[in-house]
Amino acid sequence: DIQMTQSPSSLSASVGDRVTISCRASQSISNCLNWYQQQPYKAPNLLIFAASSLQSGVPSRFDGRGSGTNFTLTISSLQPEDFATYYCQQSYSPPRTFGQGTKVEIK
Amino acid sequence: QVQLQESGPGLVKPSETLSLTCTVSGASITSSYWSWIRQPPGKGLEWIGCFYYRGSTDYSPSLKSRVTISIDASNNQFSLKLTSVTAADTAVYYCARECPDSTSCQSDYWGQGTLVTVST
Numbered sequence: 001d002i003q004m005t006q007s008p009s010s011l012s013a014s015v016g017d018r019v020t021i022s023c024r025a026s027q028s029i030s031n032c033l034n035w036y037q038q039q040p041y042k043a044p045n046l047l048i049f050a051a052s053s054l055q056s057g058v059p060s061r062f063d064g065r066g067s068g069t070n071f072t073l074t075i076s077s078l079q080p081e082d083f084a085t086y087y088c089q090q091s092y093s094p095p096r097t098f099g100q101g102t103k104v105e106i107k
Numbered sequence: 108q109v110q111l112q113e114s115g116p117g118l119v120k121p122s123e124t125l126s127l128t129c130t131v132s133g134a135s136i137t138s139s140y141w142s143w144i145r146q147p148p149g150k151g152l153e154w155i156g157c158f159y160y161r162g163s164t165d166y167s168p169s170l171k172s173r174v175t176i177s178i179d180a181s182n183n184q185f186s187l188k189l190t191s192v193t194a195a196d197t198a199v200y201y202c203a204r205e206c207p208d209s210t211s212c213q214s215d216y217w218g219q220g221t222l223v224t225v226s227t
Contacts (some may be wrong), residue, residue: 001168034213036152043201043220044152049213071223091212094165096142096205098152 002026002090006099012107017078019029021102023071023088032092035064035073037087038101048073078104111218112204119196119225124127125189128219129202136160136183140205142214143176143187145198153198157205158185192225199223 003026004107013019013045025034031051036044046055051071061076075082088099113128129141142157144215158176166174175188189196199222204213 032212038152043217044214046213046215049215050152050211053211054217055213073193089152089154089213091206094154094157095167096154096157096212098154101151 001095002029002092002097003099004088004090004099004103005034006086006088008046008102009100010103010105012105013078014076014107015080017107019075019078019082019104020048021086021088021104023066023075023099025069025071025090025092028068029090029092032090033064033066033071034091035062036087037088038087040084044087049091066087075104108203109216111204111216113200113202113218113221115221115223117222117224119192119223119224120227121193122191125187125192125196125223125225127185127187127200127202127221127223129185131183131185131204134204134216136178137184139207140212141176141178141185142203142205144201144203144214146201146220147195147198155187155189155200165177194225197223197225 005024033051035048038044052064065096085103110132137160140157143155173190178185199220200217202222204216206212
């Protein structure tokens, strides 16, 4: 299995802050990397697919970059509705493994 | 608008079989891949497996010996069976659409999730 490692596991930030979450794959996955946001007690919501493509309806403050083994998700100006847990997922090969999650909390 | 809805028992006894169904509307089950993902309480997401209508299936190696995903095209549904369950299988189970086109593979539509508890 391809292992996905996110950092940090959690972070505290304020509204308006720029936030970056990292995701590293245990082997090269080209650009086969997705990002999801999960609010408490809700299903995950797709933000970014193919490393940098913004899913329809997702605000442009979300930006995904990277290829190979290193990827980032940046929120340019954190909004109140962005406080949530974020997961990366590799779609290079089954099983399509997820990172352990990064919880973004209010400072 | 694509919608998915999980259904099935919320309580399963240890050693028995967990069975869930996902009903899809707004899209045909004969296109795309369809997957199951679970999340134990307070923990992260675990990909269980997926099914493609033309007969391709992939399962997580850690669950492969106990999992079957199948499709009922006539009812636009797909199902999950997990045998010999233990308390470690207690989780919210999500169904999702995967790989909406041939160029990339992401879960763009999800069900709301259903909590399955394994307990006597």
